[in-house]
Amino acid sequence: MSYNHITLVGKYDKMLKKDLKLTNNYLIKQLPKATAFINKKYEVIHASDQWINSFYFDNNDVFGKSIFTLFNENNKDWKIILKNCFIGQPSELFTTKIKDQNNNNQWFEWSNIPWYDDNENVIGAIIQAENITSRTIDELRLKKLETILQEKSEIAKIGTWGFDATTQKGNWCNITKEIHEVTDDIDLPLDTMINFYKDGFSRNRISMAIHNAMMKGVSWSEKLQITTANGATKWVVSTGKPIYKNDEFQGLLGTIHDIDNQVHSKIKTKENEHLLKTLIDNLPLNVYIKDTESRKILVNKAECEYMGVNSPDEILGKDDFDFFQKEVAQNFRREDIGVIKSLKPVLGKETISIKKDGSTTTFLTSKIPLTDNNGDAYGIVGISTDITHLKQKEEELRDLINVTSLQNKKLINFAHIVSHNLRSHTANFSMLLDFLVNEKEETEKESILNMLRNASDNLLDTLDNLNEVVAISSNTNLDKTPINLNGKVESVKQNLSAYIKKNNATLINEIPKNAEIKVIPAYVDSIFMNFITNSVKYKNPDKDPVIKISMSKKDNYSVVSITDNGLGIDLKKYGNKLFGMYKTFHKHKDSRGIGLYITKNQVEAMNGKITVSSKVNKGTTFNIYFNEED
Amino acid sequence: MKKINSICIIDDDPITVFGIQKMLGLVTDCKNINKFINGKDAIDGISSMLENNTPLPQVIFLDINMPIMDGWQFLEEFIKLPITETVRVNIVTSSIDELDRKNWELYKSQTHHLITFNNKPIKKEEMQRITKVA
Numbered sequence: 001m002s003y004n005h006i007t008l009v010g011k012y013d014k015m016l017k018k019d020l021k022l023t024n025n026y027l028i029k030q031l032p033k034a035t036a037f038i039n040k041k042y043e044v045i046h047a048s049d050q051w052i053n054s055f056y057f058d059n060n061d062v063f064g065k066s067i068f069t070l071f072n073e074n075n076k077d078w079k080i081i082l083k084n085c086f087i088g089q090p091s092e093l094f095t096t097k098i099k100d101q102n103n104n105n106q107w108f109e110w111s112n113i114p115w116y117d118d119n120e121n122v123i124g125a126i127i128q129a130e131n132i133t134s135r136t137i138d139e140l141r142l143k144k145l146e147t148i149l150q151e152k153s154e155i156a157k158i159g160t161w162g163f164d165a166t167t168q169k170g171n172w173c174n175i176t177k178e179i180h181e182v183t184d185d186i187d188l189p190l191d192t193m194i195n196f197y198k199d200g201f202s203r204n205r206i207s208m209a210i211h212n213a214m215m216k217g218v219s220w221s222e223k224l225q226i227t228t229a230n231g232a233t234k235w236v237v238s239t240g241k242p243i244y245k246n247d248e249f250q251g252l253l254g255t256i257h258d259i260d261n262q263v264h265s266k267i268k269t270k271e272n273e274h275l276l277k278t279l280i281d282n283l284p285l286n287v288y289i290k291d292t293e294s295r296k297i298l299v300n301k302a303e304c305e306y307m308g309v310n311s312p313d314e315i316l317g318k319d320d321f322d323f324f325q326k327e328v329a330q331n332f333r334r335e336d337i338g339v340i341k342s343l344k345p346v347l348g349k350e351t352i353s354i355k356k357d358g359s360t361t362t363f364l365t366s367k368i369p370l371t372d373n374n375g376d377a378y379g380i381v382g383i384s385t386d387i388t389h390l391k392q393k394e395e396e397l398r399d400l401i402n403v404t405s406l407q408n409k410k411l412i413n414f415a416h417i418v419s420h421n422l423r424s425h426t427a428n429f430s431m432l433l434d435f436l437v438n439e440k441e442e443t444e445k446e447s448i449l450n451m452l453r454n455a456s457d458n459l460l461d462t463l464d465n466l467n468e469v470v471a472i473s474s475n476t477n478l479d480k481t482p483i484n485l486n487g488k489v490e491s492v493k494q495n496l497s498a499y500i501k502k503n504n505a506t507l508i509n510e511i512p513k514n515a516e517i518k519v520i521p522a523y524v525d526s527i528f529m530n531f532i533t534n535s536v537k538y539k540n541p542d543k544d545p546v547i548k549i550s551m552s553k554k555d556n557y558s559v560v561s562i563t564d565n566g567l568g569i570d571l572k573k574y575g576n577k578l579f580g581m582y583k584t585f586h587k588h589k590d591s592r593g594i595g596l597y598i599t600k601n602q603v604e605a606m607n608g609k610i611t612v613s614s615k616v617n618k619g620t621t622f623n624i625y626f627n628e629e630d
Numbered sequence: 631m632k633k634i635n636s637i638c639i640i641d642d643d644p645i646t647v648f649g650i651q652k653m654l655g656l657v658t659d660c661k662n663i664n665k666f667i668n669g670k671d672a673i674d675g676i677s678s679m680l681e682n683n684t685p686l687p688q689v690i691f692l693d694i695n696m697p698i699m700d701g702w703q704f705l706e707e708f709i710k711l712p713i714t715e716t717v718r719v720n721i722v723t724s725s726i727d728e729l730d731r732k733n734w735e736l737y738k739s740q741t742h743h744l745i746t747f748n749n750k751p752i753k754k755e756e757m758q759r760i761t762k763v764a
Contacts, residue, residue, distance in 0.1 A: 424643065431750070
């Protein structure tokens with residue numbers, strides 16, 4: 001470029017020689033380039049308008065002035081260059097930066113060449129300046145873009161590659177080489193490039209992609225693995241497209257993106273996710289996350305199982321109203337709102353949840369608010385432990401304690417009965433023996449001996465009774481068998497027929513013919529015997545005894561009622577002692593005070609109970625509750 | 631020693647009644663001895679004595695465990711009777727139940743009558759001590 005200028009200047013030079021005086025100034029003045037002629041004293045002899053304007057010089061104040069004065073600087077380098085010109089040596093181009101009127105940088109490229117006269121003597125130097133500011137800025141910008149691109153691809157690890165169909169060779173940019181871990185001077189025929197892809201899936205895939213690109217013009221973008229020159233395996237995204245010119249295949253162009261880290265971190269994230277999911281899913285706890293509208297947005301396996309669904313999808317997005325009874329769901333919702341608003345967790349709260357099908361579960365529930373970066377709750381994590389089992393056990397335990405304490409009471413009561421009865425007999429023995437020892441009279445001795453015999457018989461009776469009670473209380477494992485109750489009453493009636501006839505009694509059996517209950521048959525015999533004989537024993541002296549046996553259902557019990565028209569019992573006075581041992585309430589020679597005590601024990605041994613209602617002189621009704629469940 | 635005019639035994643056990651009676655023969659010459667086999671009979675008997683102005687028993691031997699109306703129920707009724715004299719009531723029982731002792735304390739504090747608590751069997755010396763007009 002600058003060479004042309006010099007040539008041009010040379011032509012002007014010749015013209016100048018022809019008609020120096022007239023045209024000299026004028027010709028130079030019109031030169032399109034900023035050009036100045038200086039003598040060996042550095043004084044400007046000629047200058048183009050362009051030159052004067054370029055540097056904003058005053059037209060009248062240029063000629064005869066030293067250029068160093070004009071540019072207001074003493075540039076030693078330039079001086080040397082010019083001195084070289086004066087001895088016939090043209091200089092190389094150099095660039096200077098000059099501030100313009102607006103104080104902006106202007107870039108100029110200078111050429112300095114010797115100025116010869118007609119006799120080829122150097123008489124000075126021709127200086128030409130070209131404003132290259134815009135070019136310089138473009139160059140700078142390009143350089144910057146190149147740097148940015150370089151850095152970008154280095155940072156992003158995206159390299160480019162190409163394949164030239166005519167040379168059958170590929171070319172890789174530095175980044176692509178880096179990705180493949182190869183040295184700069186690698187020869188790249190197509191198969192070499194392909195062979196960098198990992199044997200198997202990746203290589204097959206890239207071969208197909210390249211084939212399709214060449215044959216069908218299809219471009220590709222594939223996530224594949226390469227094996228680098230150092231043997232490392234990397235995940236890359238390889239893209240490529242065919243280039244055509246006039247419908248003729250020219251080659252391939254594409255990028256290669258090292259995504260190994262991303263893939264690995266993705267895999268790591270996936271692994272972490274999997275770990276977390278495995279953990280949550282296999283916890284023996286119901287875990288869920290709800291959004292602020294109490295809709296479930298995450299549930300674990302246990303929660304799915306509890307909800308009775310196969311997949312979380314059947315729960316996600318739904319709220320408690322879809323699964324629980326309205327009242328329960330309302331409670332849960334209130335609780336959720338409380339946690340979300342207060343940001344205070346609910347911990348280990350005993351909750352009863354009832355599903356729509358009515359199934360009830362007791363949970364120990366914790367609800368923890370989930371907060372975002374601003375500290376606002378965007379949902380809650382719920383963790384529930386099913387403690388229904390524990391609750392049941394607790395209840396069973398409580399029942400057991402109740403039963404035990406009841407039995408304990410009974411035992412203490414029994415111990416008292418035993419102690420009292422035995423004591424009263426032994427007291428009698430001791431007393432009578434004392435009398436016998438001191439007695440002189442034979443007839444009196446005989447009478448005391450009789451009494452001792454009686455006392456001994458009584459003691460035996462008492463022991464028999466106590467034995468019977470112990471047998472009932474300890475034989476709680478006797479098996480219950482179903483019996484026909486009507487038939488049972490009939491057979492008892494048969495056994496007592498003589499007794500009933502003698503007392504002119506009537507026994508009405510109102511038990512349904514097909515009524516069956518599960519009982520210990522021997523006890524039922526004894527129970528009916530007892531009540532029937534009691535009713536006869538304590539009959540109203542003015543009436544013939546009428547005993548009615550009927551049956552009804554109440555809750556889980558079959559209730560057998562035995563009603564008589566006898567003396568009745570003043571329940572206010574005796575109610576609490578009615579079933580006590582050795583309690584009798586009527587003056588009757590056969591009263592032993594043991595029957596009802598034993599009856600009660602027998603009924604209780606079958607998990608039943610007895611109630612009584614009575615009116616003095618009207619009659620009594622005993623209701624025996626037979627437990628149908630166990 | 632003050633002479634006892636009337637004694638009452640309330641017990642459903644004929645052997646005990648026999649024993650008490652026999653021992654009484656050793657410690658007193660009182661021949662007026664009323665016997666009742668339960669509390670109900672006794673309260674009815676004593677009430678009618680009160681009505682008929684016949685002499686009331688000065689010493690009562692009372693069993694606790696009896697049919698129809700037991701010793702405590704008898705006491706409950708007895709202390710309500712309009713008797714100004716102090717009657718000695720000797721409870722005679724084979725019970726060692728703490729509850730019976732507590733009941734005794736309770737009734738003792740509620741009446742002007744003298745109530746004692748005695749365990750069977752009663753020895754002769756004890757009998758002598760408790761067979762006195764209060």
